[in-house]
Amino acid sequence: MDATGKMATQPPSKRALLKELGALLLFVVIAGMAAMPCLCVTGAIAGRYKLALFFLVSLRLGWSIFRRTFRFRDFWGYFAIVMAFCIWTDMHY
Numbered sequence: 001m002d003a004t005g006k007m008a009t010q011p012p013s014k015r016a017l018l019k020e021l022g023a024l025l026l027f028v029v030i031a032g033m034a035a036m037p038c039l040c041v042t043g044a045i046a047g048r049y050k051l052a053l054f055f056l057v058s059l060r061l062g063w064s065i066f067r068r069t070f071r072f073r074d075f076w077g078y079f080a081i082v083m084a085f086c087i088w089t090d091m092h093y
Contacts (some may be wrong), residue, residue, distance in 0.1 A: 002034040020070045034086040
């Protein structure tokens with residue numbers, strides 16, 4: 001058996017795609033709620049930055065699902081970055 005047969009990509013299963021979409025939905029709900037701006041002036045300014053980061057990461061995760069390069073390790077890293085940034089900005093502003 002040659003090595004090219006083993007290296008051929010297999011189409012993703014429906015379960016894997018559902019897991020990826022579920023992870024993206026989980027990210028959108030939880031990180032989206034954390035990225036909402038406060039009602040004070042400084043909270044609104046910080047909220048713009050939080051929402052910008054949230055949208056960029058959401059688009060990046062959606063793009064990785066579309067390109068079939070989604071990895072849960074990357075997902076948890078992005079999730080941690082967004083949540084840490086949201087918590088940090090909430091503590092300082």
